Amino acid sequence: xxxxxxxxxxxxxxxxxxxxxxxxxxxxxxxxxxxxxxxxxxxxxxxxxxxxxxxxxxxxxxxxxxxxxxxxxxxxxxxxxxxxxxxxxxxxxx
Numbered sequence: 001x002x003x004x005x006x007x008x009x010x011x012x013x014x015x016x017x018x019x020x021x022x023x024x025x026x027x028x029x030x031x032x033x034x035x036x037x038x039x040x041x042x043x044x045x046x047x048x049x050x051x052x053x054x055x056x057x058x059x060x061x062x063x064x065x066x067x068x069x070x071x072x073x074x075x076x077x078x079x080x081x082x083x084x085x086x087x088x089x090x091x092x093x094x
Contacts, residue, residue, distance in 0.1 A: 023076040027069065028083040032093060034065055 041058050044050050050058065073079060085093040 020076060023072075024078055024082055027072055027076070027078060028085055028093065031069060031083050034062075034069065035094065038062055 041062065045055055045058070073083075080094075083094060087093055
């Protein structure tokens, strides 16, 4: 069995990078869910399943969520491309 040099096996964790990585992951999942909800809402609107009031409320809610996402991306210094994770053969997430 090959012995490992103890200093080579250490992983240095920078708390700032860990926070940034976690923020990127969480915001990516939220953005994915936001897009799924938005697409579903558009299908319901196009299908005539919502009243005018429901359509307006949904539009306001989606705009507010998009604004909040922009604020969070700014807070963590992320842009749209940072949330677009490469899934290999499946392509990009967003």
